[in-house]
Amino acid sequence: MGPEVRESIVKGVQLPVATTKINMVDLPLGATEDRVCGTIDIEKALTEGVKAFEPGLLAKANRGILYVDEVNLLDDHLVDVLLDSAASGWNTVEREGISISHPARFILIGSGNPEEGELRPQLLDRFGMHAQVGTVRDAELRVKIVEERARFDKNPKEFRVSYEAEQDKLQEQITSARSGLSSVQIDQDLKVKISRVCSELNVDGLRGDIVTNRAAKALAALKGRDNVTPEDIATVIPNCLRHRLRKDPLESIDSGLLVIEKFYEIFS
Amino acid sequence: MGPEVRESIVKGVQLPVATTKINMVDLPLGATEDRVCGTIDIEKALTEGVKAFEPGLLAKANRGILYVDEVNLLDDHLVDVLLDSAASGWNTVEREGISISHPARFILIGSGNPEEGELRPQLLDRFGMHAQVGTVRDAELRVKIVEERARFDKNPKEFRVSYEAEQDKLQEQITSARSGLSSVQIDQDLKVKISRVCSELNVDGLRGDIVTNRAAKALAALKGRDNVTPEDIATVIPNCLRHRLRKDPLESIDSGLLVIEKFYEIFS
Amino acid sequence: MGPEVRESIVKGVQLPVATTKINMVDLPLGATEDRVCGTIDIEKALTEGVKAFEPGLLAKANRGILYVDEVNLLDDHLVDVLLDSAASGWNTVEREGISISHPARFILIGSGNPEEGELRPQLLDRFGMHAQVGTVRDAELRVKIVEERARFDKNPKEFRVSYEAEQDKLQEQITSARSGLSSVQIDQDLKVKISRVCSELNVDGLRGDIVTNRAAKALAALKGRDNVTPEDIATVIPNCLRHRLRKDPLESIDSGLLVIEKFYEIFS
Amino acid sequence: MGPEVRESIVKGVQLPVATTKINMVDLPLGATEDRVCGTIDIEKALTEGVKAFEPGLLAKANRGILYVDEVNLLDDHLVDVLLDSAASGWNTVEREGISISHPARFILIGSGNPEEGELRPQLLDRFGMHAQVGTVRDAELRVKIVEERARFDKNPKEFRVSYEAEQDKLQEQITSARSGLSSVQIDQDLKVKISRVCSELNVDGLRGDIVTNRAAKALAALKGRDNVTPEDIATVIPNCLRHRLRKDPLESIDSGLLVIEKFYEIFS
């Protein structure tokens, strides 16, 4: 994935293609920047005297998913690198007199406990969607989850088999949604209303508008429709905008509620 | 314990088995991450020019017990590594262009003086159980302990022999409990009540529910029963939940008392 | 671009000339000073035993444009190096017993979010012009931008083609303005008024005066005129002086408004 | 003192014995952990390619006395290492893939000025006894000390000779006390009273009880008796418990006085 391939792509050369499963790469807490971005192969450098590039996790995650647990505890600079790559689709390494770029198109998923520390506002803004996960309060449901977990611990294989059909159905639904996505339409009127929500909530930049449009389309495609409905937008807009609102330090209610309030004000 | 063994396990290859005593590994204060997780063997790297993995304490503790004194003074990152391994059963090392995983299934036991510093709430939450140890106030009992200690200092061998029968009985009891554990049952009604205690105490996540279920079953097995009683739960639940409650900085009573209060409110 | 070339330039030797496109060099976040200024070539040093200079991004940006995103997050010292080179047109590296200078004439463009941190006042003062970029509040316009972006994402090539004519026209306009710039005149009376604005706004130093004169001339040239009008000055003066005013911490209005107010007071 | 010796000891092999003077090792301020615990012999590693252990001050102090001036200014971690070794009698080094243990049985004596910084409470607690040293206020006595010092400075040899008889007598007394120590008895009633003092002073753990018992026996042995008297206990108990009391920040009286007060309350 060195410069030669890039040149070939630029020249339009037809390269041989191999089909593989989508990678799910897990970034272990404490991985170094070297391991993430790739580095010089010391062994080759010492034995053969050449500067060889050893690809990192970003290269491995290319065309797949990169998952980071406790993303809020990662070094800001490393998060920056991840978001840069996720946004541009290329990882560029500039060090020790070497400049290498390779494609790094992946979906970045981060999770974390906000009580342990928050991301910088600007970094938060660069995440497309932001979901809040709470704890189930219903005791019966809790017991059910505890039992599922015990069932998994007893026999992981059997557990997976019992959910196979459900998982296959979901996978099919996603695959079909992916192929139908490009033909999903969104009315001009709805687009303007989305932008009005963003503008009246004082969302900086246009990432909020763009992401809401995309997410609404994706949801419509998942439901098998080729037209976005206001309900689609209502479902996705809190997750698309919640983290882009300026925090009022005196207010403790979830920003998502402010978004949905403004949605109803403008859409009805 | 390199990737080949993992592959063999995945392929279902039957590997030769050796029976050994359970290891009790002591993590000395000030051990480096290299020593804990394993590192590259410098000698081999320099003399043979290959990157060989030198296993660390986690590998040594595999299928045994890892004991950490003053766990609250350990670097947060190192505790994280320990808990990750303890939870997943695998230790993954990603550095200098090497990615190695080996099984690291061990029971982690930590001790410490909370007045010297606390663990981060999220780390505390990942410990299964949390016991509080106080000092004996009864003078006669203190004298007895002092005498036992003096007896040990005088002749450690003789001291150990005098307790051998008692120790053997305890070992037998544990072994028998281990084999009986899988057949211990817990009533649906008790499970729901456990989850109600957790839910009403605002315990985040479901680790509290899972651990209480497991600990109650283990206690029943130790007592030779195959059914969990409310008394079993009453015995273990303060240790399972005490450290998962949000601290109220104005309140100084032990969280365990709050747990037991809630237990009696729900179970009677 | 070592000392020999400098000597040749000093001696007036006629060097062979090659015409190339203007470089647009992007400084990636986290680039090291070595990579920016150039460093010793380790490979050559080890294998051939000589100290060879490996040029950095400043050398690459020579006679072009150097763009730095999030310039306010760059290490102050690195910004200093950039501004020194941008001002003097030479990059001088003094380290490990080596002193090398090479021409580094480039236009420096930085962008950043001031809420994430400000540049030191003295550094700010060394930027020629300072533009403030806000978010469009008009929903219809937002939708239009979102649609343009979607059109680009769908087919970047087609998108670029659709703007080619417009871009070519702009390029021509700039080229013609460049050649006409040296004949643009500015009346003595206007010059004095510019300096009165600077003086009455308590702008330290004379960079503000010099830059306003140059920017007004450049604007006149872009509009195809050879005489600066008060309107030209009104257009450029807020961007030339906004960042050179002492901040009054109690006042939250944009400094650009203070500049334009003073402009009208003095020019009418 | 490598693993082979340890194995031999475990196997009960009879090793040859050499009689030497007791070592008095002085830990110089600023000694590194390497120098204290021992490290890899770099010379051997480089020239012979083997990992050889080079013993440190702990090995040198084995079966002797280790003296640390300004122990309160030592790095907490280093004090920890010293106390661990002093307590267990073994020094274990775990680094760079090496694990070495050697016997390190020594008496640790530390001194320091508490106004320059205090030891962590938990470390303080691990010192057996804690003596407070004040300055003589009587002018005549001060002059006598000054004169002794001047006499020493003038002729150190002569000074030492003049005290030789006194020193010899003291040494004999200690040797005889050592051999008589194991036959010294302490009444059950006195033991309970010691533990009552500890318990009522809220001393955490049982180190206070154990040390007081041992110190009282040692004092009786030094006085040539084979029975501990309440006076023996009164003499040693302030030094054994003074540093184990929780500090009341509002109270400035010496903790030793609180100990002696409680002693008289319980023993009479």
Add this chain to the structure above:
Amino acid sequence: MGPEVRESIVKGVQLPVATTKINMVDLPLGATEDRVCGTIDIEKALTEGVKAFEPGLLAKANRGILYVDEVNLLDDHLVDVLLDSAASGWNTVEREGISISHPARFILIGSGNPEEGELRPQLLDRFGMHAQVGTVRDAELRVKIVEERARFDKNPKEFRVSYEAEQDKLQEQITSARSGLSSVQIDQDLKVKISRVCSELNVDGLRGDIVTNRAAKALAALKGRDNVTPEDIATVIPNCLRHRLRKDPLESIDSGLLVIEKFYEIFS
């Protein structure tokens, strides 16, 4: 400029002399101490196995001028080194077992913006004179400077030629002042009055007195006189003493005014 030359100087050996232009050495922001003081030549050390000294900027500035922009942002330790060398006329390097001294007689000129940070009082005190530079407020004059700058930017060569006569006259004046300096006299009465000003302003040490005497003589010499007048003293004394006064944090007026006030009080 190694020890051999020093020895020769001590022995009075007549060394060959070469006449060169006075060096004007510019200390680039971010130069390392190695580069300033000189260091070991790594190349020679590795290839020839000897410790060779590679002279730094101080050696280059010998018998010339060393200019440091933003001297207030330099590391205090580096400023210290500069002032030590400037004061003693020798640069002594003590490191890695080498001790080398070479003459480093230069005039040190520093500039900086005090709003960006101040020098330590003691460092300030070691600068001979301290001038304050303000911004011209007169608009006509500002325009003239802007025009001069534009003229320079258009044709630097021509600009320099136009000032050549003026520059030559100034150079001549300085050369003649230098040769006349040793015969300039200052009346005993004036000397006492200078010391009274210093004493009554509570200037610590005698650097203020010495520098004022020298500066007044230099000014008289520049004006072609061989006698210092009170006017000479009035001209130089604010710059010689301004930075040696203790700052009263509540007073914001320039210390130079306090100096001139005291001057008039004592001299009239």
Add this chain to the structure above:
Amino acid sequence: MGPEVRESIVKGVQLPVATTKINMVDLPLGATEDRVCGTIDIEKALTEGVKAFEPGLLAKANRGILYVDEVNLLDDHLVDVLLDSAASGWNTVEREGISISHPARFILIGSGNPEEGELRPQLLDRFGMHAQVGTVRDAELRVKIVEERARFDKNPKEFRVSYEAEQDKLQEQITSARSGLSSVQIDQDLKVKISRVCSELNVDGLRGDIVTNRAAKALAALKGRDNVTPEDIATVIPNCLRHRLRKDPLESIDSGLLVIEKFYEIFS
């Protein structure tokens, strides 16, 4: 000055003696601990493969004077090393598996500006005497010093010659005082009074008493007497005790005045 010499001294071997001038070693600001204490000779280690000791400034200062300017800005640890060596007369280096001791008997003189930072109380206490240096306020005297300095700058050689007789006389006086010092007596009554001053001023330890006795004897010897008078004590006691008094943060008068007050109270 390695261990062999030490052994020879211990064995009483008669070593050849060379007479040299007393060294005056200047510790340059920023000298490393390696350079002060001595270190391993890298050159020898690399070329000959042996660990050779390269002596530092302490070895050079042996039997001479070590002068440290700005001693209050030195790293506390380095000052500690200096005082340890000055007190014990030996420099012990313990690092990288080497333990070397060599004699380091020198007189340590430090100077500094207390406004720039104070020494730790315990370090201050280890300096024998502490003199305060102020600025001359008398203008005539200031002029005289300025003139002397100008005379030195003009012709250093001539200046030194003009003071030679005076210097020689002083040197003779010191030499004669040195030889007479051992026969100087101090009355028992005066000794007790000195210790009473120390005791009533709450001086910790006995260094104050010892130093005052020594300094008074030295002064008597310098004056050619063989008996200490109360006037001798009055002269030296403020310098011997001033820095050993606990600072009362609310009091700003010089501690030396408190000492002299107490002196008159007790001696009359």
